[in-house]
Amino acid sequence: MSEDALFPLELVKPETHDAGPRLVAPGAVHIPGWLTVEQQRWIVARFGEWTQGPVPLRAATLPGGHQMSVRTVCLGWHWQPYRYTREATDVNGRPVLDFPDWMVRLGRKAVEAAYVSGGEIDESLSALATDYTPDAALVNFYDDGAAMGMHQDKDERSNAPVVSLSIGETCLFRFGNTQTRTKPYKDVELRSGDLFVFGGPSRFAYHGIPKVFPDTAPDGCGLSRGRINITMRVTGLS
Numbered sequence: 001m002s003e004d005a006l007f008p009l010e011l012v013k014p015e016t017h018d019a020g021p022r023l024v025a026p027g028a029v030h031i032p033g034w035l036t037v038e039q040q041r042w043i044v045a046r047f048g049e050w051t052q053g054p055v056p057l058r059a060a061t062l063p064g065g066h067q068m069s070v071r072t073v074c075l076g077w078h079w080q081p082y083r084y085t086r087e088a089t090d091v092n093g094r095p096v097l098d099f100p101d102w103m104v105r106l107g108r109k110a111v112e113a114a115y116v117s118g119g120e121i122d123e124s125l126s127a128l129a130t131d132y133t134p135d136a137a138l139v140n141f142y143d144d145g146a147a148m149g150m151h152q153d154k155d156e157r158s159n160a161p162v163v164s165l166s167i168g169e170t171c172l173f174r175f176g177n178t179q180t181r182t183k184p185y186k187d188v189e190l191r192s193g194d195l196f197v198f199g200g201p202s203r204f205a206y207h208g209i210p211k212v213f214p215d216t217a218p219d220g221c222g223l224s225r226g227r228i229n230i231t232m233r234v235t236g237l238s
């Protein structure tokens with residue numbers, strides 16, 4: 001099936017029409033079941049291609065020497081702690097794959113869904129959807145007890161929203177505040193197909209993944225075990 005057919009101008013998703021957007025914090029919107037199962041499966045197939053691309057999945061090593069349990073492959077720009085580069089200089093030095101056009105369109109739809117058509121209706125946030133153009137994606141893979149500690153996404157030189165998509169096993173997503181990596185925070189379950197957008201006043205909120213629940217990937221999502229998370233960002237780099 002073609003990209004245009006899978007991600008048409010108007011997303012028609014009768015099976016998820018009742019799963020409404022939820023405001024988690026100002027500027028932070030969770031839309032359960034946003035991707036159809038067919039879209040999830042198609043993205044999982046692309047994930048298989050990305051991981052066979054120039055740069056393999058890798059677990060980043062933090063400056064203190066600690067290796068992350070999550071493995072990541074990047075599109076557009078390569079993220080390494082704590083900067084973006086065009087070449088994966090901490091892996092094999094090769095340039096990362098281009099950021100796909102379909103993902104730009106999907107990212108824009110996501111921000112519209114969160115801030116314009118159904119989520120948080122707020123003029124300053126709605127404006128963020130107009131020409132949202134993500135240029136980097138971190139595609140994270142969680143398996144075997146992988147988790148991600150509380151952190152801010154702050155290596156971008158832009159305060160444009162972050163768009164997060166989840167496929168596969170359900171996880172616990174801890175969404176905190178912009179001041180500390182501790183309480184107050186809200187715990188949200190992100191399931192296969194869910195969209196989470198955080199921007200505006202929540203753009204620099206601490207967040208993390210304390211836990212992924214094994215054996216919870218739904219039939220048909222394309223992944224029998226593990227969890228894929230795509231976070232799209234605007235780097236502000238050129």
Ligand SMILES: O=C(O)CCC(=O)C(=O)O
Binds near residue numbers: 153207209
């Ligand atoms: O896996 C997730 O849902 C979050 C990933 C994340 O926070 C990141 O890649 O910066």
Ligand SMILES: [Fe+2]
Binds near residue numbers: 151152153207
């Ligand atoms: Fe993050």
